Amino acid sequence: MQGLLITNVIKILDKAGYVVTDLAETKPRCFDVVARKGETVLFLKVLYNIDSFKPEMAREMKIIAKTLKASPMVVGERYKMDYLDRGVVYTRYGIPVINTATFYDMIVEGEMPLIYSAPGGYYVRLDNEKIKRARESLGISAGELAKMLGVSRRTVMLYEEGVDTNVENAIKLEEILGECVVKEIDVLNFVSDEEVEEAENVRYGEKESEIISQLQYIGVDVIPVKHAPFDVISKPDEAPVLTGIKQVREIEKRVDLMGRISRIISTMAAYIVERKVKVQNDSVVIVMKDELSCVSNPKDFYNLLEEKRDNQAE
The missing domain is CATH 3.40.1350.10 (Trna Endonuclease; Chain: A, domain 1)
Structure with missing residues (x-):
């Protein structure tokens, strides 16, 4: 299904x-x-x-x-x-x-x-400015509108301050005012940055933990990821990098998935390995763990990835 x-x-x-x-x-x-x-x-x-x-x-x-x-x-x-x-x-x-x-x-x-579900039923977000403007253009007081809706004057004032209401009240409101007063729900910007929690701790093996420690030592922020084809998102100053660090047999498959994602979202991708692997993907930079010892700061790390990407493309 x-x-x-x-x-x-x-x-x-x-x-x-x-x-x-x-x-x-x-x-x-x-x-x-x-x-x-x-x-x-x-x-x-x-x-x-x-x-x-x-x-x-x-x-x-x-x-x-x-x-x-x-x-x-x-x-x-x-x-x-x-x-x-x-x-x-x-x-x-x-x-x-x-x-x-x-x-x-x-x-x-x-x-x-236009509608969202919450405890108690279905609700809408009101355009408070349109409500007040429409009410005033019709010459209706807040008290008169309250009587027409069957609610208190305080409730009408709350509507004009932007408080949400249920679908039934919104329909009545639009019938009385003669225009749409409901706001669209922007699903694409639904989650605010304030709602994003800290990443949970992910247990890595000894080899993977060493790679993370090296990245952190050179000043690269590391965001652990557990349920994705990449293991961390590395954050040098320039841009985020989808980063694989797990030393597993299925590296080729994971590199392929990382490459597809990186191409879609136009983001750099890298896989850090302990030993040489027979994997080639134009969208994923293969980095030997030992190469990190030559990197001293986040900018150098990003430059290394760019240089290796360009060499892989040749």
Whole structure:
């Protein structure tokens, strides 16, 4: 079921002109699809039942998205014993969740959803300036509008200050004022930087820990990643680098996945190895661990990657 859903999501992205890659070959993963169109970069988790979305996956999605200037999102169809509704944004651990139909409306038709789900029902975000302007143009006082809506004057004042309301009240409000006063929900900028938690500690083997220590010693920030084809995101001053450090047999497969992601999001990628490997990928720089001993600062590290990338391309 999930495979079919991922296929449908990719078809929608293709139709909208996105360049896309999926990570069907790797597990575990906190995202299944990476897509880009212009400056918009999407990291998508696709699940038939969104109840299987775990808090550690959400945390990591938010960290990756913030670091790589991308938008994290979950696309699904069900939760508990019910279906997700079209045009409604749900939330799981701070990540926006929508169904495939809503995803189509947003990506292909350019129509952002207007409704979000929260405890107690469905709600909308009101355009407080439009409400006040429309009320005044009709010559209606806040008290009169309150009577028409069947709410208190204080509630009307709250609407004009930007407080959200349920869908039923919003419909009444628009019928009385004669215009749309509901704001679109910007799913692409749903997660604020303030909501992003610190990366959780990841246990690495001795060899991987040595590589991380070397990177940190030369001043490179290292963000650990557990559920992705890359193991850390290295952050020299210039730009983030998708970085593989696990010394495993499947390096070739991981390098291929890293290369596909780096091409989509136009980000440098590197794999640091202890021994020479017979792996070649124009999008992933292969770095010997010993080469890090010749690097003294983050700028030198980035220059090393650029130089090796250029040499690999020749």
